[in-house]
Amino acid sequence: MQRLDPLYPTCPIRNVIDRMSDKWSLLILSTLNQNGIMRYKELNSAIPDISQKMLSSTLKRLEADKLINRKMYPEIPPRVEYSLTNTGQKLMPAVGMMVDWALEYFDEITK
Amino acid sequence: MQRLDPLYPTCPIRNVIDRMSDKWSLLILSTLNQNGIMRYKELNSAIPDISQKMLSSTLKRLEADKLINRKMYPEIPPRVEYSLTNTGQKLMPAVGMMVDWALEYFDEITK
DNA sequence: CGGGATCCTCGTTGATACTG
DNA sequence: CAGTATCAACGAGGATCCCG
Secondary structure, eight states, X not given: OGGGOTTSTTOHHHHHHHHHOSSSHHHHHHHHHHHSSEEHHHHHHHSTTSOHHHHHHHHHHHHHTTSEEEEEXXXXXXXXXXXXXXXXXXXXXXXXXXXXXXXXXXHHHHO | OGGGOTTSTTOHHHHHHHHHOSSSHHHHHXXXXXXXXXXXHHHHHHSTTXXXXXXXXXXXXXXXXXXXXXXXXXXXXXXXXXXXXXXXXXXXXXXXXXXXHHHHHHHHHHO
């Protein structure tokens, strides 16, 4: 069971935690999953309590990790569209399971 | 699709993020899932780079959220055993999916 | 053995102003 | 519109010592 050993150099759980345990990544991914292609401002409207800085930097990180696509149109005013990559989409069923789990057990947890 | 609206008061994604986006919770849960019942020191050995403070406080939080059981034996020296609750176990398939996803795509992500 | 109590650091996050 | 730049603050996390 070495692949799950927390000490194993590429421990997948630590990889997931390193990338997903920030405040906004999962929320952005799941928002994109619901709405498909979204512009910067649409994301900001869907998640009003995120700052521009955190939205920008989180999107940049997700793009660097190839979880989202960034398509920029050289227009004025500029238009940028974000969407999930295949890799990003493949993560969503797992996120969906956590959401379902939360829906089923959250009352019990907080009670 | 209001149940997934990030603004919805009990937005399940935010609930998950609030509880699981720290540095150690998922790793502890998944370690307990692999090994079953574990004592404090066994957990600390399985995850050597966690500090005592963070191990204690994370275990306490997980217990308060009813994701793990804490069984204390009034002996000297004391013995305390931790294990997943049913609710905690029900979360593990979702974690397992994220692990599988990481195993399949991590190379691609970091390339 | 299984923690608790302190003190401290450093990274994440936020607010605000500015720009191509 | 879609960001960047800068500064400030807060709190998660770590190191160390102590205790029943």
